[in-house]
Amino acid sequence: MSLALTDLCRYPIVQAPMAGGVSRPELAAAVSDAGGLGFLAAGYKTADGMYNEVKEMRRLTGRPFGVNLFMPQPRVADAGAVEVYRHQLAGEAAWYETPLGDADSCGGGDDGYEAKVAILLEDPVPVVSFTFGCPTREVLAAFAAAGTFTVVTVTSAQEARNAQWAGADALCVQGTEAGGHQSTHRDDPQAALGGTGLLTLITEVRASVRLPVIAAGGLMRGSQITAVLAAGADAAQFGTAFLACPESGAHPLHKQALTNPLFVTTTLTRAFSGRPARGLVNRFVREHGPYAPAAYPQVHHLTSGLRRAAAKADDAQGMALWAGQGHRMARELPAGELVGLLAAETEAARAAVSVRSAQ
Template identity: 60%
Template sequence: MPPPSVPWIMVPVMSRWPEHPIVQAPMAGGPSTPELAAAVSDAGGLGFLAAGYKTPEAMRADITATRRLTSRPFGMNVFMPSLEEPDPSAVAAYRDRLAPEAARLGVAPGTPADRDDAYDAKIADLLADPPPFVGFTFGCPAPDVIRAFQERGTAVVVTVTTAAEARLASAADALCLQGSEAGGHRGSFTNTSDDPVPLRALLREVSAFTRQPLIAAGGLATASHVAEVLALGAVAAQIGTAFVRCPESGANPVHKAALADPRFTSTALTRAFSGRPARGLVNRFLTEHSAHAPAAYPDVHYVTSPLRRAAAAQGDPEGLNLWAGESYRQATETPAAVLVARLTP
């Protein structure tokens, strides 16, 4: 349990806070499986599932499967709908640019489709039978949605990347502060260019004006990292990349292997794979296409999806989105329960 001085999450769910200050990051696209979330929760951390890119039915199936595997609390994360209108001509030009890449892989570039990730249907499903925690990325839900979850005893966690976003999410039960070091997509409320804030600076800035519980995320991969952010005022550390190589993770084997491959020596933020800034290992696709990718999410995600699937199937790490935080070298093939114990200060 957190120290008595920490105003953690609302009285109805305080007893559900895990033994250890370790939150397994929700990682859309495969890594966050029921097996991983359950293993983390059973080990005394807080496991999280990811609804992003899934149908409401698949989301519910993950919740059901996780409940079969553990009686401990866990969470489900939802992507907020993309509100910005993309430039269709820029998306079409990028699709044309990727045509030779697609031909080499034996596929065709994808076509943009729905942009809301079935948000309304997912919220309706979750409100009908919610898990103990629900998280939101790419924005903050409407106040009535937050209240509806709170009235059901579910704690709402909103990912923020700036102090301004933190102020907009003041109704949430907790904030996940995502620093610039984090792997995968930046959880910013807009898809405009920004100046990413490092985690430690973000923690200091936000803790100065709110008593909301703060979960620190971004480049955290060791017990000393966790101890450091706790000392800066966080109540927990959210960790993603370190769990990617766990046997319970559903990450593609190509992705898992790349995290330990000496050919990949750095990470960078890129829009090349999805149209939104995301941190991944620097590979050929990222290097060749980042400068040309428009700020169009999830349109670019749809365009590159067939290429990424083909690259994974062909074992080609140079054509795949290899999401990774700055401490990716710390990721090992360790069972999730063992990793939770190692991460706990």
């Protein structure tokens, strides 16, 4: 491998790839230019749409950046449970005056994976990361041959061991505090919604594998970078912290909701997508979360029209307001300025630790 994690960014700061239009080239480029590692999110985009963003990213910055891919998902959903949920959402469809989406429109749930891999192998980018699973050894070897640094997102020590065996260059270790989807490699319909906290998970992964670790999960301040580095991570990934930036493609109501006192907490829910994801608790989550089936991406497609209609109506109570547990610490700053502030806070925290250690 010609690249190492330390070659990719001046500061140990990674901008999380947030699908759904949040991680625009403008955001990722601003982060990379400021010394972090910016990421584009290919999830929910066509292969051509992804490539157009890559080209725009190259126009905006000459710094390293990454592209995140969703791994293909098996079609294991209970069709009957999806149909029951469809009937439950009928009132939402009537309220927003929009039809429910076609749960079977997901084309097998592969998100155009093969086409996206082919494009990124033909015209390589510095970094490619993977969510919802681990690629085959052959795919990771092909990226290595192309000079691309690969990162697999994991939520357990076993997933970390599997990724190391497959040939990943690094791991994004995601704690349960993280906003958005939990990146488990298998979604167990029988398992309770939950997960392992970030600091514990870093320790477990470090004891299991030798790969570099990018820590993700509720991080919002530079002092937390110092904490995860001390726990064994090599870098820290921020999602919610960058969501509030002006370069982010998030809906204005989503940005405002992060610090709006009406939204006091987050929870893991299947309500919007059928897969566990952490978001702000709103009316939709309260009313439908307990009944949503384990059916991704079927539920995602079923609710897509509802989410668009709620956003168009400026109704935050019907939107998927993904956010990590630290959301109330969000700062509305330009992305480059936020990277610089996080770096300064990290140095200040390190200096404070050194002073206390010397006393």
